[in-house]
Amino acid sequence: MQRALKEESGYRCAIPTCGQTAALQLAHIEPWAKTKEHTFDNLIVLCAICHARFDSGEMPKSSILQYKRNLSLLTHRYSQTEYRLLTFFANHLDEDVLVSSLDKFVFGGLIEDGHLEAHPGGGMRHSQMIFGRQYEFPPYWIYALTDSGVDIVNEMINAESIE
Ligand SMILES: [Zn+2]
Known part of the structure; x- marks a missing residue:
């Protein structure tokens, strides 16, 4: 336990x-x-x-x-990684974005629920061969909380009920 x-x-x-x-x-x-x-x-x-x-x-x-x-x-x-992202924002709400090389699917639940937005980061793209297929990757993603994401993080911080 x-x-x-x-x-x-x-x-x-x-x-x-x-x-x-x-x-x-x-x-x-x-x-x-x-x-x-x-x-x-x-x-x-x-x-x-x-x-x-x-x-x-x-x-x-x-x-x-x-x-x-x-x-x-x-x-x-949400996944543990998504929960960690929420606690990251609980301590960095003033910064309100996270630049990460983690691909969008990692935070897919939060994105699907409309709490998080992913924008491709600037800089160089790179491509990589995976299982015989060539994939294009942006070098990083910029993750930002939406208004509902900010609400959830504030509810976490303030020990309020999350719907
Ligand atoms: Zn503690």
């Missing part, structure tokens, strides 16, 4: 604006003293710092619950 929980959060702290990969811990959303059980739905991966902030009451339980619901919804709908 520990592994499943870490997979759910992409081996990162589940707070979208944190995303720390070190010192990960499992936190009980409803306190262990109350539930006396370890269930997938009641556990969330947090880094030591966020875990301490949650335990001290600085981070409200209602927010942690909503982070968990959003995490579950987004990681079922």
Whole structure:
């Protein structure tokens, strides 16, 4: 279960604006003293710092619950790479574009749902022989959140419900 929980959060702290990969811990959303059980739905991966902030009451339980619901919804709908892209934007909303050599299909779910736009990057194209066929590739793509993509990232950050 520990592994499943870490997979759910992409081996990162589940707070979208944190995303720390070190010192990960499992936190009980409803306190262990109350539930006396370890269930997938009641556990969330947090880094030591966020875990301490949650335990001290600085981070409200209602927010942690909503982070968990959003995490579950987004990681079922999108690939882990797409989820990571959303958490990237959660920390770089001011930059609002990502230049990447990853091809469009990698973020296909987000593009299909209208949350992300891909534009071919400038510079030199290159071609490559794959399985006996010549393919043309742009050197990189420019990925930008659409308005609905910005909404989702803001909902992630602010622990609001994602539809
Ligand atoms: Zn954290």
